[in-house]
Amino acid sequence: MNAPASVLVVGASAGGLAVAEALRREGYAGRLTLLGAERHLPYDRPPLSKKVLSGAMQPEATLLRPATALASLEAELVLGDPAVRLDAGAREVATASGRSLRAEAIVLATGLEPRRLPGQGQWAGVHELRTLDDALALRAELLTGPRLLVVGDGVLGTEIAATARGMGLAVTLVGPQAAPLASQLGPQIGGYLARLHADRGVELRLGVGVEALVGAGGRASGVRLANGEVLPADAVVVAMGSRPAIGWLAGSGLQLGDGIVCDSRCRAADGIYAVGDAAWWHHEGLGTGLRLENRTNAIEQGMAVAANLLGKDRPYTPVPYYWTDQYDAKIQVYGLLPAGAEVAIVEGDPARGQFVALHGSRGKVTGVVGWNMVKAARLRRQHVIDGTPWTEVVPTDAHVGQVGIASAARYG
């Protein structure tokens, strides 16, 4: 297959930029356009809930590349103009400002949009955290010293709680699970995370969902829980997960489900590919469809799609990976943690805040969780690649628990 004469990438962030850079690295000399909804140059999201929120990192430091490096890409950068329609047959994208962009190949990299509580946009003092602008608005609010209520017991909610506690704020975290991240990592590791937050002074209100925001005079004053109780707060962050930002693709002719449905080459249709948080593709190695929400995947999938655009015709078969930083804990997750998976601590000791846990299913290691054991966890990743038999690496006297529901490497 010949390389397309022109490539349009929709979504100018980690995944989209990775495609553009990999194309140029491989010698692609055709016309390249990056279209982004935000007015910022491409920036990195992981620092937003950590160092940007705390003030340890200035917004400019989040840029994925300095302006000079972007210029050397020789790509047309169209920013602040969201795509609103795709004609897949004609390979043509219409934008909010009325542009019409056509290319021989199109890569969709539009990421996620946050789930919201009913009427969320109407209340002052209520935040979400997906973009740099969100992070700066939330930081400005945190600097006023509010009692903060975090709605959401997933990775993002717990990170925000940790950062806000680090800033000395009173923080309550509320969510429906018995422990934070319990459905992803299992109740046992979720329990260690709950302990970490409680020890640092976060008030945990777990096992109960939030029904609505409450307030007066247009400003939120807390939330009402599913059990009717009202939790008061001066500021609320809603971190209840996200969904793929694919509404604009309705009517495009592409198959949409839990993301943009792609084959094993990340191809959604002839000449149309998807990467990053918005892409659902067939993972040949795992024999299943998958959508990942993490930084590493955005890059790796971007490089894989660039290779396929240049005619390599390779399936994309990564070992999923994400990390989260909370207080002084770095937690890393490799592989898959399927429904009903067994969990066993194989190195370190949770009581000392350092351990590696393996997740296993059908007699094989499928996932690894490292807690402040970066190198050991990375080495154990090989078990996931090899499908190492569970009994070969888990001592018979290891404590074995179970994961609740299926989870892939989804940061959100």
Ligand SMILES: Cc1cc2nc3c(=O)[nH]c(=O)nc-3n(C[C@H](O)[C@H](O)[C@H](O)COP(=O)(O)OP(=O)(O)OC[C@H]3O[C@@H](n4cnc5c(N)ncnc54)[C@H](O)[C@@H]3O)c2cc1C
């Ligand atoms: C606060 C935060 C912290 C995170 N921390 C971690 C972490 O610690 N570890 C980890 O592994 N992952 C983390 N992640 C996840 C990681 O940042 C994402 O997986 C990664 O950014 C995905 O890249 P992407 O390019 O697919 O999507 P995104 O980075 O979301 O980029 C999508 C881009 O598309 C644009 N867009 C959307 N719709 C349109 C449209 N219609 N037209 C044009 N452009 C559009 C958006 O404005 C956005 O710029 C974090 C995410 C957030 C939000």
